[in-house]
Amino acid sequence: MFRAGSFVAEQLGPVAPSQKQPNGVDLTVESIYTQESPGRIQTDGKKVGERSEVSLTDGMYSLAPGGYVARYTETVRIPEGHIGFVYPRSTLMRNSCMLHTAVWDAGYEGKGEGLLEVHHPIEIEPGARIAQLVLAAANHDGAYDGSYQGERIDGQ
Numbered sequence: 001m002f003r004a005g006s007f008v009a010e011q012l013g014p015v016a017p018s019q020k021q022p023n024g025v026d027l028t029v030e031s032i033y034t035q036e037s038p039g040r041i042q043t044d045g046k047k048v049g050e051r052s053e054v055s056l057t058d059g060m061y062s063l064a065p066g067g068y069v070a071r072y073t074e075t076v077r078i079p080e081g082h083i084g085f086v087y088p089r090s091t092l093m094r095n096s097c098m099l100h101t102a103v104w105d106a107g108y109e110g111k112g113e114g115l116l117e118v119h120h121p122i123e124i125e126p127g128a129r130i131a132q133l134v135l136a137a138a139n140h141d142g143a144y145d146g147s148y149q150g151e152r153i154d155g156q
């Protein structure tokens, strides 16, 4: 069962009224990056490639078609007994852009990232809402303890 937006909001700490949705909470963009060097996925390890932040033009990210990594502002916490999914804000999709996301594990806490795919030039202001987090009740084995645990919180 998917939880109500008010439950999702409780897990995130203070969120603006405009972020609260019936079925979830909108996430805002903190910063946007282009990848500059190859990543690597091995059988026994992984590496995320170097990135550089996209420069602002008149206070906006002015994005040409391509793939970008977007960082969310909010610290997301996925509570015990749940799984998280992030979907693009529909206005993003209606403007020929997409946010691709992976599974948000029970126990994860951090400021996560998503793959922003731009098919038509778009301008995005830092702090604008681009995504929506929803939570579903789920069975799980253990809790998240991977390399991204605690990312970008408490000065990490």
Ligand SMILES: O=c1ccn([C@H]2C[C@H](O)[C@@H](COP(=O)(O)OP(=O)(O)OP(=O)(O)O)O2)c(=O)[nH]1
Pocket: 086, 100, 101, 102, 103, 104, 105, 106, 108, 111, 112, 113, 114, 144, 145, 146, 147, 148
């Ligand atoms: O779109 C997403 C999906 C998930 N996450 C966060 C929450 C999730 O719990 C964590 C780790 O995801 P995953 O388990 O898929 O990472 P991995 O590549 O398997 O690395 P590790 O084994 O270190 O966890 O990343 C994001 O930031 N963005």
